[in-house]
Amino acid sequence: MTAVLTAVTEDDVRTALGSVVDPELDEPITDLGFVRSVAVDGGTVEVHLRLPTSFCAPNFAWLMVSDARDAVAGVPGVGRVVLELDDHSDSDLINAGLAADAGYRGTFGHEAEESLDELRATFQRKAHTAAMERALTALLRAEPVRTEADLGEVTLADLPAGPTTEALLRRRATLGLPVDGRAPVLVDAAGRRPDRAEVPLAVRKARSVRISIDGNAHFCRGLLATRYPGAEDDQFPRADDRPLLPVLVQEVSS
Amino acid sequence: MYSKDGENYFIVDAHVALWDARPENQLNVHGKQFIDCFYDYHRNLSPESEVWPYEEYLYQGGERLMKDLFTDGYVDHAIFQPARLAEFYAKGFGQTEEAFALSQANPDKLTYNHWFDPRDGERGLDQLRADAERFGLTGVKLYTADWHGDSRGWKLNDPTAYRYFEVCRELGIRNIHVHKGPTIRPLDRDAFDVADVDHVATDFTDLNFIVEHCGLPRLEDFCWIATQEPNVYAGLAVAIPFIHTRPRYFAQIMGELLYWLGEDRIFFSSDYALWTPKWLIESFVDFQIPEDMSEYGPLTTAQKKKVLGLNAAKMYDIPVPAELQLPDADETATGPRQPESADLAMA
Numbered sequence: 001m002t003a004v005l006t007a008v009t010e011d012d013v014r015t016a017l018g019s020v021v022d023p024e025l026d027e028p029i030t031d032l033g034f035v036r037s038v039a040v041d042g043g044t045v046e047v048h049l050r051l052p053t054s055f056c057a058p059n060f061a062w063l064m065v066s067d068a069r070d071a072v073a074g075v076p077g078v079g080r081v082v083l084e085l086d087d088h089s090d091s092d093l094i095n096a097g098l099a100a101d102a103g104y105r106g107t108f109g110h111e112a113e114e115s116l117d118e119l120r121a122t123f124q125r126k127a128h129t130a131a132m133e134r135a136l137t138a139l140l141r142a143e144p145v146r147t148e149a150d151l152g153e154v155t156l157a158d159l160p161a162g163p164t165t166e167a168l169l170r171r172r173a174t175l176g177l178p179v180d181g182r183a184p185v186l187v188d189a190a191g192r193r194p195d196r197a198e199v200p201l202a203v204r205k206a207r208s209v210r211i212s213i214d215g216n217a218h219f220c221r222g223l224l225a226t227r228y229p230g231a232e233d234d235q236f237p238r239a240d241d242r243p244l245l246p247v248l249v250q251e252v253s254s
Numbered sequence: 255m256y257s258k259d260g261e262n263y264f265i266v267d268a269h270v271a272l273w274d275a276r277p278e279n280q281l282n283v284h285g286k287q288f289i290d291c292f293y294d295y296h297r298n299l300s301p302e303s304e305v306w307p308y309e310e311y312l313y314q315g316g317e318r319l320m321k322d323l324f325t326d327g328y329v330d331h332a333i334f335q336p337a338r339l340a341e342f343y344a345k346g347f348g349q350t351e352e353a354f355a356l357s358q359a360n361p362d363k364l365t366y367n368h369w370f371d372p373r374d375g376e377r378g379l380d381q382l383r384a385d386a387e388r389f390g391l392t393g394v395k396l397y398t399a400d401w402h403g404d405s406r407g408w409k410l411n412d413p414t415a416y417r418y419f420e421v422c423r424e425l426g427i428r429n430i431h432v433h434k435g436p437t438i439r440p441l442d443r444d445a446f447d448v449a450d451v452d453h454v455a456t457d458f459t460d461l462n463f464i465v466e467h468c469g470l471p472r473l474e475d476f477c478w479i480a481t482q483e484p485n486v487y488a489g490l491a492v493a494i495p496f497i498h499t500r501p502r503y504f505a506q507i508m509g510e511l512l513y514w515l516g517e518d519r520i521f522f523s524s525d526y527a528l529w530t531p532k533w534l535i536e537s538f539v540d541f542q543i544p545e546d547m548s549e550y551g552p553l554t555t556a557q558k559k560k561v562l563g564l565n566a567a568k569m570y571d572i573p574v575p576a577e578l579q580l581p582d583a584d585e586t587a588t589g590p591r592q593p594e595s596a597d598l599a600m601a
Contacts, residue, residue: 024471052294053291053294054284054287054288054290054291055287055288055291055435055436055437056436057436057437057444057445057446058436058437058441058445059441059442059443059444059445062441089284089287089437104441108441110404110439111406111439111440111441112440112441112442113440113442114442115442116441116442118442118443119442119443119444122444123444126474201590204513204590205474205478207510207549208473208474208477208478208510208514209474211473211474211503211506211507211510212470212471212472212473212474214503215470215471215473215496215500215503215506215507216470216471218500218503219298219471219496219500222298222499223294223295223298226294226297226298227294
C-alpha cells in the first residue's frame with residue numbers, strides 16, 4: 001500500500017478525550033459524563049462538553065476544554081477541531097477564545113495574570129495526597145497490627161500490588177517522587193517525611209484531602225445528572241483504584 | 255424547639271434568605287443560571303417529598319418563610335444572610351426591605367444581617383455605617399464571588415476590605431459570615447481558596463469568621479485553617495443536606511469538623527430556601543456516624559444540641575432557656591480536638 005488514509009472514528013476521539021482529567025476531581029472527563037457529544041465528519045471533529053453547573057470555576061473549565069481540544073487535535077487524521085463548552089456562564093468567552101486560539105491570557109484578559117500552571121500543580125499535589133491516604137488507610141485496615149503512628153515507616157514495597165498502589169505510583173511519577181520499593185510512602189509533595197511525632201497529624205490531614213476530593217466528585221456527578229437528565233448513563237463508576245473509603249472493617253476485625 | 259426521645263433541642267437556623275429570582279427581576283441570563291443552579295442543588299439533595307415546584311422556588315415570600323421556619327420547621331431563631339447579586343437581579347437577590355420588615359415584626363425570631371462589598375469604595379463605607387444604624391447590625395454576610403462591574407470577585411485580605419473590617423469593629427459588627435464562591439480574580443489561582451480567611455482571622459482576632467458551607471469544596475483547607483484560628487467557625491449550609499443522599503459523606507464532614515474545630519464552633523443552617531429546616535433537623539437528630547467509620551467517635555446528644563442552636567445562640571446573644579444550656583467543651587483553643595476519642599490508631 002502506498003498511502004493509508006486514516007479514517008477518524010468517534011471511538012478514537014473518545015479515547016483521546018479519556019486522557020483529559022478534571023484537575024479538581026482527579027478523574028477523566030469521559031468517566032464523569034462531561035462529554036456531551038462527539039461528531040466526526042471526515043477530518044472535522046466537533047465535541048461539546050458540559051459541566052454540573054453554569055458557575056463551575058472558569059479556570060478549571062478552561063483547563064478541561066483546552067486540554068480536550070489539544071487531545072482531539074492530536075488524533076491522527078483529525079484536521080479541524082470544533083470544541084465548545086455548553087451552558088456555562090462563560091461559554092461565549094471560552095468558546096470564542098478556543099476558536100481564535102487565544103490562549104488562557106488572551107481569552108480572560110484582565111482576569112488572567114500569568115498561567116494556570118500553579119493551579120494545575122496544586123491539584124496534582126492534592127491528587128497525590130489523596131492517593132497516598134487511600135493506600136495507607138487500606139494497609140491499616142488490612143493489617144490491624146499497624147497503627148497510624150507507624151505509617152511513617154511504610155515503604156512502597158510494603159504496599160500490596162493492586163490498583164490503589166498503582167494509582168499512587170502514577171501520581172508520584174507526576175510529581176517526580178521516587179517510585180522504587182525503598183521509598184517511604186508518607187511524604188509531602190516535595191518528598192519530605194514528617195517527624196515521627198507528626199505522623200498521625202500528617203495522616204489526618206491527608207485523609208481530609210481525600211474526603212474532600214471524594215465528596216466533591218460524588219456531588220458533581222449527581223449535579224450533572226440532575227442538570228442533564230440521562231447524563232448518568234454516560235458516567236462510569238469511579239475507577240477501582242479509588243474505592244470509597246472507609247471500607248467495611250467489621251468482618252476482618254471481629 | 256424540637257423534641258425527640260425526651261430531649262429538647264433549641265434551634266437556631268444561622269443562614270436563611272428571602273430571595274426573588276422571578277423572571278421580572280432577572281437582569282440577564284446569569285440571573286436564570288444562578289437560580290437554576292440553586293434549584294439543581296435543591297433537587298439533587300432533597301428527599302423527593304421535600305422538592306418544591308420550580309415556580310415556587312423562584313420566590314417564597316415572607317408568609318411562607320415564617321411557616322416553613324417557625325410553624326413547620328421547629329426553628330426558634332433564624333438569621334438572614336442575604337446575597338446582593340446586583341449584576342444578576344434588578345432588585346438584588348436577597349430582598350432587603352421585605353426581610354428587614356419581617357425581622358422588625360418578629361424581633362424575637364429573626365435577626366437581619368446585611369452585606370457590604372469593598373469594591374463600593376468610600377461610598378460603601380458610608381453606606382455600611384448607615385446600614386449598621388438602620389438595621390442594628392451585629393453581623394454581615396459576605397459573598398466574595400459576587401460580580402461587580404468587570405470584577406468577578408474579591409478577597410477578604412484586599413486592603414480596601416481591611417478598611418471595612420475596621421469599620422465593622424468600630425460599629426460592633428462582630429460576626430462576619432463568609433461565602434466563598436467560584437469566580438475570583440485572578441483566575442490563575444483556586445477560586446475556592448480559603449487562605450484569605452486565615453489572614454483576616456489572624457489580623458482581626460476580635461471578629462468572628464463563620465465560613466459558610468464549611469469551606470466546601472475545600473473542606474480540607476478550611477479545616478486546616480480553622481484548627482489554628484480560634485475565631486473561625488463552620489456553617490453547615492449546603493453541607494447538612496448531604497445527610498439524606500450521601501449520609502456517609504456527611505458523617506465524614508461532621509467527623510472532620512469535630513476533630514479539627516471541636517463541638518463549640520459548628521453552626522446548623524438550612525440555607526433556606528435552598529432547603530427547608532424541618533427534614534434537616536429531624537434527620538440530624540436521628541443521625542449517627544456509621545460504626546464502621548472507626549476513625550471518628552460517635553456524635554453525642556450534647557454535640558447535636560450545640561450544633562443545632564446553642565453555638566449560634568451564644569455568638570448572637572440569643573436567649574436560651576436555662577434548662578437547655580450546656581457548658582463549653584473542655585477543648586484546646588487550637589489544634590485537633592479530642593484526637594484520642596476514636597481513631598484507627600486505637601483500633
